[in-house]
Amino acid sequence: MNTIRGRLTFWYTVALTATVLVFGTALYLERRQSSVRELDQRLALEADFARRWINESYNVLSTLVRPNDPRELQQGVAANFEGVRDLLLVFDRQGRTLYINDPVRQLNFAAIERLAALPGPAPVVGVTGTAVLPGNEPPMRYAQLPVDGAGTEVGAVVVAARLSAVAFGPADLLQSMVLVVPLILVASGVLGWFLAGRAMRPVERLMDEVQEVTDGRSLHRRVLVPTSGDELARLAVTLNEMFARLEQSFSQLRRFTADASHELKTPLTVLRAGVERSLIHPGTPPEVLEALDTNLEQLNKLNELMDSLLTLARADEGRAPLALEEADLRALVVDVGETAEMLAEQHDLRMRVAVPEHPVQVLVDSHRMHQLLLNLVTNAVKYTPAGGWVEVLLEEEGEKVRLVVRDSGIGIASVDLPHIFDRFWRADPARSRTGDRPGVGLGLAITKWIAEAHGGTISVQSRPGRGSSFVVTLPRAGAGGPAAGA
Numbered sequence: 001m002n003t004i005r006g007r008l009t010f011w012y013t014v015a016l017t018a019t020v021l022v023f024g025t026a027l028y029l030e031r032r033q034s035s036v037r038e039l040d041q042r043l044a045l046e047a048d049f050a051r052r053w054i055n056e057s058y059n060v061l062s063t064l065v066r067p068n069d070p071r072e073l074q075q076g077v078a079a080n081f082e083g084v085r086d087l088l089l090v091f092d093r094q095g096r097t098l099y100i101n102d103p104v105r106q107l108n109f110a111a112i113e114r115l116a117a118l119p120g121p122a123p124v125v126g127v128t129g130t131a132v133l134p135g136n137e138p139p140m141r142y143a144q145l146p147v148d149g150a151g152t153e154v155g156a157v158v159v160a161a162r163l164s165a166v167a168f169g170p171a172d173l174l175q176s177m178v179l180v181v182p183l184i185l186v187a188s189g190v191l192g193w194f195l196a197g198r199a200m201r202p203v204e205r206l207m208d209e210v211q212e213v214t215d216g217r218s219l220h221r222r223v224l225v226p227t228s229g230d231e232l233a234r235l236a237v238t239l240n241e242m243f244a245r246l247e248q249s250f251s252q253l254r255r256f257t258a259d260a261s262h263e264l265k266t267p268l269t270v271l272r273a274g275v276e277r278s279l280i281h282p283g284t285p286p287e288v289l290e291a292l293d294t295n296l297e298q299l300n301k302l303n304e305l306m307d308s309l310l311t312l313a314r315a316d317e318g319r320a321p322l323a324l325e326e327a328d329l330r331a332l333v334v335d336v337g338e339t340a341e342m343l344a345e346q347h348d349l350r351m352r353v354a355v356p357e358h359p360v361q362v363l364v365d366s367h368r369m370h371q372l373l374l375n376l377v378t379n380a381v382k383y384t385p386a387g388g389w390v391e392v393l394l395e396e397e398g399e400k401v402r403l404v405v406r407d408s409g410i411g412i413a414s415v416d417l418p419h420i421f422d423r424f425w426r427a428d429p430a431r432s433r434t435g436d437r438p439g440v441g442l443g444l445a446i447t448k449w450i451a452e453a454h455g456g457t458i459s460v461q462s463r464p465g466r467g468s469s470f471v472v473t474l475p476r477a478g479a480g481g482p483a484a485g486a
C-alpha cells in the first residue's frame with residue numbers, strides 16, 4: 001500500500017463498507033421496530049373486535065357463560081372467535097379463562113398456563129407487552145383489553161402472536177445484507193481504484209514533467225499549469241517559480257565561473273611571459289633559474305586548469321559552439337597516436353594504434369575530438385605502470401563509429417566508476433595509487449561533454465589491476481546528428 005492510489009482505494013472501500021453497515025443496521029433496527037408496531041396495532045384491533053363482539057352478544061343474550069365447571073363461553077359466542085388467526089383468550093372477572101381458541105390449544109400446557117396467568121383478576125386498563133413462554137416457544141407479543149360492557153361474567157380478552165412471525169422480514173434483510181456486503185466490498189474496491197487513478201492522473205503527469213528536469217541544463221523547462229485552478233495548479237505554479245529561481249542561480253554561478261576563469265587568464269599570460277623572459281635572461285643566477293622553472297611549471301598547470309574551467313563553464317552556458325565539419329577520423333586517431341607513442345615511450349609502455357583501411361568520414365569538431373582522444377590517451381598512459389600496454393582503436397559499427405582507448409593499467413574500483421566523469425573527481429590516492437600522478441580531475445568531465453555534444457556517448461569498463469577500456473560511440477555524419485552548439 002505504498003501508493004496514494006492504493007491508500008485512497010483502501011480508505012474509500014473501508015468508508016463505503018462502514019456506511020453500508022451502519023445504514024443496514026439502522027434500517028434493520030427500524031424495520032424491526034415498525035414491524036412490532038404493526039403487530040401491536042393488529043393485536044389491538046383484534047382485541048377490540050373481540051371485546052365489542054362480547055359486549056354486543058351480552059346485550060342480545062344477557063348471559064354469555066355456560067354455568068358448567070369449569071365455566072366456558074357459550075358455543076354461539078365462541079364460534080365467532082374461531083376465525084381469529086392469532087391466539088385469543090377470554091377471561092372472567094377473577095382472571096380465570098373462559099375461552100381459548102385453536103392456536104392456543106396447540107401450545108404446550110406450561111405455555112398455556114403462562115398465557116392464562118397474564119391478566120390477573122379484574123384488570124382495568126389495556127396492556128401491551130412481550131411474554132416469554134416456557135419450553136422452546138418463541139416470545140409472544142400480546143395485547144390485553146378489559147371488557148366492561150358484559151356484566152360481571154367477562155373480565156378481559158388477550159390476543160397474542162409470536163414475535164418470530166414479524167421478525168421474518170428484518171431477518172431476511174439481515175441475510176441479504178450478509179450476502180451483499182462482500183459484493184459491495186469488491187465493487188467499491190474496483191470503483192475506488194478507478195476513481196483514485198483518475199484523481200491521481202494530473203499528479204502523475206506533473207511528476208513526469210518534473211522528472212524531465214534532470215540537471216542544471218534542463219532548468220529552462222516548465223511544467224504545464226492545469227487550467228483547473230485547484231491545488232495542483234498552485235503546485236505547478238510554485239514549481240515553475242522554483243525552477244525559475246534555480247535557473248537564475250545556476251546561470252549566475254556559471255557566469256561567475258566563466259568570468260573568473262576568463263579574467264584570470266590575462267594576468268596568467270602576462271605572468272608566464274615574465275617568467276619565460278627571466279628564464280632566458282643571461283644574468284639570472286642558477287639558483288633563481290631553478291625556482292623560475294618550478295614557477296613556470298605551476299603556471300602552465302594553472303593555465304590548463306583555467307582552460308578546462310572555461311571550457312566547462314561555457315559548455316554549461318551553451319556558449320561553446322562546435323565547429324562541425326566532415327573529417328576522416330583516421331587522421332585524427334593517427335595524429336593523437338603519434339603523441340601517444342612519444343608518451344608511451346617515456347613511460348616504457350607498448351602502444352598500438354589500429355584504424356580501418358578506408359576513410360571514416362564523420363561530422364565533428366576536429367579540435368574538440370582531438371582533445372577528447374588526447375584526454376583518454378593521457379589517462380591511459382598516466383594510469384598504466386611501466387611495462388604495460390595501451391591501445392587506441394577506431395572501429396565502425398553500422399551507423400555508429402567507435403573510438404576505443406584500452407590499457408592494462410591500475411584500473412578503477414567499481415564503487416568509483418559512477419564518479420569518474422564528475423568534475424574534480426579523482427580516485428582515492430590511497431586505494432588506487434593516483435597520488436603521484438598529476439591532474440585535477442576535469443579531463444573526463446570535458447571528454448564526456450565533448451562526446452555528448454556530438455550526439456554520442458561514452459562508457460567505461462574497468463577492473464582494479466586489470467586495466468580499463470573507454471569507448472566513445474559517435475553517430476556517423478548525418479546519422480542522428482550531433483547536438484551542435486550544445
Ligand SMILES: Nc1ncnc2c1ncn2[C@@H]1O[C@H](COP(=O)(O)OP(=O)(O)OP(=O)(O)O)[C@@H](O)[C@H]1O
Nearest residue numbers: 379380383411420426427439440441442443444468
Ligand atoms: N585509464 C584509467 N585508468 C585508471 N584510472 C583512471 C583512468 N582514467 C581515469 N581514471 C581515474 O579517473 C579519475 C578522473 O580522470 P580525469 O581524467 O577526469 O582526471 P585526472 O586525469 O585525474 O586529471 P586531469 O584533469 O588532469 O585529466 C582519475 O583521477 C583516475 O582516478
Ligand SMILES: [Mg+2]
Nearest residue numbers: 379439443444
Ligand atoms: Mg585525465
